[in-house]
Amino acid sequence: MAPSRSLLCPIAVATSVVSGLLLLTACGGSSAADGGKDGGTLKVGVLFPGSLSDDGFMGSAHLGYQRAAKKHAGTVEFSKVEQVATADYEKALVRFATTSDLVISIGGQTDADVRNVAARFPRVKFAEIGGPADGKPLANLSLYDPQQAEGAFLAGAASALLSKTGTVGFIGGAELPAIVNAAEEYRRGSEAADPDVKVLAPQYVGDFNDVAKAKQSALADFGAGADVLGQVLNLGHKGVAQAAGQRDGALIGGPIAHECGGDPAYAGYVETDIGAEIEYAVDHLVAGDWKAEAVHFGLTFAEPRNDIVLCDTTDPAVGEKLDELKRKITSGEIRTR
Template identity: 30%
Template sequence: MKLAAVTLTGAALALSAAACGGDKVESGDGGGDKKTVKVGLAFDIGGRGDQSFNDAAAAGLDRAKTELNIQTEEISAKPDEPDADKEARLKLLANRGYNPIIGVGFAYTNPVTKVSKEFPNVKFLVVDADQCKVEGANVLGACFSEEQGSFLVGAAAALKSTTGTIGFIGGVNVPLIKKFEAGFAAGAKAAKPDIKILPAKYLTQPPNFDGFKNPALGTDAAKGMLDKNADVVYHAAGGAGIGVINTMGGAKKFAIGVDSDQYNQPALSGVKEFILTSMIKRVDLAVFDFVKSTSDGTFKAGTKAYNLTNDGVGYSTSGGKVDDIKAKLDAFKADIASGKITVPTAP
């Protein structure tokens, strides 16, 4: 059954409104006499509903609510906010008794490091820990080999292109997104050495992070690549990627999604036949694994890798557009998992 929603009151509400940009509290009741675990999740820019990275985290939380006895609170980030706001958000959750707490996105690495020291009895997860490094006996960092999954969709792009020209659009020019670019290019060249890869387009430069949330920027970038004869474009741009996919689909050309299986995203239902595949990043699994480990007492601090060897990254087959090349993609996957192919992490 569903319990009544919990609401913020008094000073906590004022802090939430000022520092957090909104909240959502829900409860799940798994029955029995087990103590309910209160899980706090702080989203990256865009929050639940971005059809990509944050929604992957939300899927993991939703699974935990279904399978475990937990109560949750979700809070979203604001664009271009300082670390102090993220720290305030984490402290708000900790002071309200939420344990464990999840920070979604590499920008939470430093705030979690700081706040975790003030709350040594609270377990923290950083999804996409910066440089795959975290500190503290109560902190776990989830790290992904995005370059490996991107290699596979890069190979798919090259094999399915009919113009011989493909492109990559990154949301914000940061080292994490460079991993997507590097893997994509390596996979494309491995599959078809003579493929033309347009110069990568980054929507914004830090500290401007609109490139992860403004679809109009993705639209303009995709139009530019269509003008240069690209018929397959891969985006790693979060919510801004919606503009990329809609633009490519509108031109009846292929787009490649990211993080979630974007073929199944409601906001893209009108153009899903032009979503070739998506690079799946199992943020949902990382969130669920963490919540489960804190619930059953198996939590271990440090970092946990998600890659092709444990299906922490991969590619989607929804829509059947890559069925004819699946054997080739899976052969590349096996060679990467075995170490026969080493995928670069920088362009």
């Protein structure tokens, strides 16, 4: 896993809409809010609904944002907002659409709003990262699937193989289609690794960033006999780690994989490079061959981005089983969408 790069521009301070104007931060020149599609410089606006420091989905996406800004410095002007309230998604997207060549929306929770705004701005290109896996592109909207379902399958397999109680569970941030699908794939992965494993009914916190509620959900699962949990959360994963520490349990982290040993609550990490999809969109914008399409990343993509990293396991059979399942996914024998 590449080390974190230093910030290329100040952290976005926008958390809400003030007097109808979003506060934006930009890389490479004047803010997109002040500029426009001028001087031959391409403009890209990115909506991060959550915190860039969540050490999760948003944080992984932001690493790609930084890489893209560095790669295309002088050619592309980037702007972003973070921690935007649900009620303000549409306003943020409209603000970007009036000044940008490409608008990128991070997270399936923005799906309805990005589709609405894309339809209103047919001459602007849009990309949504992490929406419904079976969603359909619009004439000016690409859908990029980071294969959370694939990662959840691998997390489920790892959980089952590492469990000592024979019981595992899954906690999702919200009951969105992509997260519900990830929960189902977690179950399938668990049972593919160990047909006798007990998989508790998935829990949905209702907020990807609520540490306290995520901790309550995790404590309930540990109380029901689980000893390893999978999750699709942002800041909320910290609550699961807290619960694991209290109940001698463990969780599978991700999408950013850290060096093992930093927190013994993490039995491993699903590594998913969300930011690679920002780079993909911008690279094609600059090359002039961007198109509205549905792209599924992951193990079956030309450059695999998903993987599973285990910590503190000395049983070679665990790694061998995970490698076998990854080969079956890559070959198409196992399908996770």
